[in-house]
Amino acid sequence: MIDLSLVWAFIIAFAVFAYVVMDGFDLGIGILFPSFGVGEERDSAMNSIAPVWDGNETWLVLGGGGLMAAFPLAYAIVLPATYPLIIAMLLGLVFRGVAFEFRWRDPGHRALWDLAFTAGSFVAALTQGMVLGALLQGIEVADRAYAGSWWDWLTPYTLLTGLGTVAGYALLGSTWLIWKLEGPAQDHARRMAFRAAIATLALLVAVSLYTVFLGGQYFDRWFSMPSVLFAANVPLLTAIIAFLLFRGLAKGGEAAPFWLSLALFFLGMAGLGVSMFPYIVPDQVTIWDAAAPESSQIFMLIGVGITMPLILAYTGWAYWVFRGKVGHEGYH
Template identity: 75%
Template sequence: MDLTVIWAFIIAFAVFAYVVMDGFDLGIGILFPTLRVGQGRDRAMNSIAPVWDGNETWLVLGGGGLFAAFPLAYAVVLPATYPLIIAMLLGLVFRGVAFEYRWRDPAHRPFWDAAFFGGSLVAAMAQGMTLGALLQGVEVVERAYAGSWFDWLTPYTLLCGLGVVAGYALLGSTWLIWKLDGGAQKHARWLALRAAIATIVLMGAVSLYNIFLNAEYAERWLTAPEIYFAAPVPIITAIIAVSMLRAIGTDRNSKPFWLSIALFLFGMLGLGVTMWPYVVPPGLTIWDAAAPERSQIFMLVGVAITMPLIIAYTAWAYWVFRGKVSDEGYH
């Protein structure tokens, strides 16, 4: 068995879990100004209060796993995206502080609400632009980053950032459809429809941009025999998108959220088809950046123990706090 490939899938799973789980509470932050001051915002916050902090466990696992399993990739990607990583972390800090203090400091609640929105928006935009910076290619010379401080700032990375913001807003609004009722749920459906359309359009724009961004990317999607393996991804994605739009417009509660997760899953599969086997396009493959085999084996034992525990307590938390959220909390 190729341990490097196994570790690539472990990191990909951790990133996907983070994007989905922290994505919906970041999405609620992005949508916060559109929610009614008072009861509307309080119920939205209560819907994620039991789980939002644990969701960020996956960010630690993904980042720590990248450092441990692919140290060269970590050493290249961070210098290439330092401003974005710093902005993301500051956004997450502001979002976390605002989450706690808006309850404990009601006299300044408008300020904390603005901080919650701003931190969520900055974190989501930075994550999307980091993805775009990676996809557009990172200049590597002698196993070190050789680009400038602002190579990450391009129209393509801005487009990717907007796509992630729209996608997180979709996750957040469909989560609220599931967790709220009455007028708040109706408003969440209104938001979800618009977020879904924006997400689909931006996903399509990024996908088309990828074809012109890199000749190797175009070859993956447009030439035989690669096209036969890649074609099912956009076809299934389109089916999921149509089903999600229909579910948002009906009385379904949880279905729009699960379909939005499926949309993200196939979006990530599309990225995998585009990038494989590079971890830092266009020059570093997963095997170039991998840690020694003994290190991979040692870490794999730890992950085999800790990851099932993380999944178990995460599932337990979501099960305990299932159901709708009223003014008093879960019921």
């Protein structure tokens, strides 16, 4: 018999990863935006994501909506524990979206819209990482409800995970621009990619070590037998991918650095699975504890089975149509 809770856990994990992959480089470009020259360089960077940026956030809706529908108990615990972060993230995405549209329609205030684009991107990336950190560091639960305070999410650990996400998105954004741009703008993106890669890997190591010693359950999952036989592959593969990434950047690769950056995020997701599974609220609530009734899961699965292939199809088509370089005039 199919374990529907497990199926939904994978669907939500896929939606979250798809969001990180597809909106991560959008946010990364916003984070790096002040480093690009005013005028043609910024316009080219913006145009590289213009055809796809708003569709990328579909996955955020699917992940959040899926969590609420498939695991309502987890949703009811995690959201109150991270309300300030969620509100800040949504405001950041709103400012970023408005700035994206208005910088073209209001040239007289373009500097202001560029600032809003950068600030919104930075806040959205930082808070997304901090939400993950708040989840991993532990959420106080009593009687199947959040029992902590308003500020439990604010710790050195969550700030570290937030900065790690900012650096990782900057890496995705810079490698995307290497792939999509040419000339001096591409050279600048390559220099930024080197710096972002170093920051990402340093923060990844710091967050990983911090996480292992947060609580006994994480240490056991990574270092006890037999789980260590699987877990050890994650840092090993990460080191290999990091080496290939730096080599690709040094040798002038265009598409390869972006795909290798995505591989780093995939390995990060695998490490997250090692640390958390089968808990959806670490050490408190498993995916089976938090699951909706089976009839509800089946009903929603039918809907996802119809809509997810459509989302994948139109997303793939959009990326295929706009697959070329952004030219000097700012268009594909």
